[in-house]
Amino acid sequence: LLFVHAGGTASRQKGFLGCIRSLQLNGITLDLEERAKITPGVKPGCPGHCSSYGSLCQNEGKCLEKYNGFSCDCSLSAFTGPFCQKEVSAYFKPGTSVTYTFKEPYELTKNASVQSSSMYSDVTLRGEHIAFSFRTAQAPALLLYANSYYREYLAVLLNRNGYLDVKYKLQNNKDAEVFRMNMRNLANGQLHKLNIKRQADILHVQVDQYAREEFNLTYDMEFNAIKSVILGKVYENGELDPEVARVNSLGFSGCLSVVQFNSITPLKAALLYPSSSPVIVKGQLSESHCGASSPSNPFAVETTHSLSDQSGTIDTGEPIVNAIRSDSALIGGVIAVMIFIILGVLAIMARFLYRRKESFQSRDAKGDKSDDSPDFPFNNEPNSQNVLSEHQKEYFI
Numbered sequence: 001l002l003f004v005h006a007g008g009t010a011s012r013q014k015g016f017l018g019c020i021r022s023l024q025l026n027g028i029t030l031d032l033e034e035r036a037k038i039t040p041g042v043k044p045g046c047p048g049h050c051s052s053y054g055s056l057c058q059n060e061g062k063c064l065e066k067y068n069g070f071s072c073d074c075s076l077s078a079f080t081g082p083f084c085q086k087e088v089s090a091y092f093k094p095g096t097s098v099t100y101t102f103k104e105p106y107e108l109t110k111n112a113s114v115q116s117s118s119m120y121s122d123v124t125l126r127g128e129h130i131a132f133s134f135r136t137a138q139a140p141a142l143l144l145y146a147n148s149y150y151r152e153y154l155a156v157l158l159n160r161n162g163y164l165d166v167k168y169k170l171q172n173n174k175d176a177e178v179f180r181m182n183m184r185n186l187a188n189g190q191l192h193k194l195n196i197k198r199q200a201d202i203l204h205v206q207v208d209q210y211a212r213e214e215f216n217l218t219y220d221m222e223f224n225a226i227k228s229v230i231l232g233k234v235y236e237n238g239e240l241d242p243e244v245a246r247v248n249s250l251g252f253s254g255c256l257s258v259v260q261f262n263s264i265t266p267l268k269a270a271l272l273y274p275s276s277s278p279v280i281v282k283g284q285l286s287e288s289h290c291g292a293s294s295p296s297n298p299f300a301v302e303t304t305h306s307l308s309d310q311s312g313t314i315d316t317g318e319p320i321v322n323a324i325r326s327d328s329a330l331i332g333g334v335i336a337v338m339i340f341i342i343l344g345v346l347a348i349m350a351r352f353l354y355r356r357k358e359s360f361q362s363r364d365a366k367g368d369k370s371d372d373s374p375d376f377p378f379n380n381e382p383n384s385q386n387v388l389s390e391h392q393k394e395y396f397i
Contacts, residue, residue: 094251136254
């Protein structure tokens with residue numbers, strides 16, 4: 001709540017001008033926002049920690065406010081970690097398969113319900129956003145496959161020359177449409193980043209830093225009743241068209257990283273939440289880094305709270321902002337100690353130079369006094385006595 005006018009009572013005229021957030025009474029969080037809507041001089045909303053630190057949540061991570069800090073919600077991101085900066089990657093062998101399954105549409109179930117009807121409408125797509133990184137030396141290779149309950153499909157694969165092919169079949173009685181990127185051989189053992197976006201009949205494909213290419217679908221624009229998204233080998237060979245089946249027979253050998261299909265993250269679900277996600281893993285799936293060298297976040301090392309992308313839970317550990325502040329205090333203390341040491345060394349050096357200068361000055365003063373003394377004008381000359389005696393002899397003669 002933002003108090004724009006100072007409130008008060010009859011006994012105490014001075015009120016409160018400022019902001020109150022996350023007020024709890026006996027362990028119960030009060031709904032201040034609703035009260036603010038009907039209370040004069042009070043407005044809902046406070047500038048919180050996310051206004052200052054929200055940019056630390058990376059890769060589509062969402063900043064969540066807390067009464068004494070904030071956390072990053074990575075549930076809609078293919079990344080994980082305190083700031084959604086850690087890649088989720090895995091190495092696939094030829095027999096490895098990861099299948100993320102959607103619910104069956106209500107038209108194909110015996111007991112139709114409102115819930116299944118809403119699920120059916122959710123999995124009928126007029127567009128997709130697919131993003132992931134991969135590294136392989138295999139060609140041909142099937143990277144990602146999405147199918148529907150009506151035998152429609154989308155396939156992302158490398159052909160025998162290592163070029164990228166995106167195949168769409170959105171109408172059952174039509175042949176699949178193939179969109180090819182002939183820029184270079186991608187089966188070269190290097191890490192490549194792929195981004196595919198379709199909106200109705202417009203398809204955009206981008207590989208690495210190269211220019212995005214645009215294609216047009218000609219048959220249909222809806223991906224009806226999507227059934228599953230599969231990474232690696234597809235074990236439902238009966239539903240594959242002959243060309244995709246030939247590529248699929250080889251499986252996929254390589255690494256996949258940060259896989260995202262619209263709002264779902266099948267690889268992340270398989271590695272981190274296999275028991276609570278509608279995902280099936282066949283074969284050996286090993287967590288890997290795909291050879292990627294992502295810059296480490298300096299704050300990530302200092303935080304020890306649990307992941308915030310677990311379903312239905314929010315981290316109750318130390319908020320990230322406190323770790324940041326403790327880091328700042330530690331760094332400030334180290335800098336202060338270093339400055340103190342440097343000043344001490346400089347003081348010692350100055351004292352040494354000052355004493356050395358005094359020593360030289362005293363020596364020079366003594367030398368000057370010996371040279372200018374009138375009592376002993378010839379004491380430094382070895383023949384002074386002989387000269388004096390000679391002068392005396394000449395005087396008496």
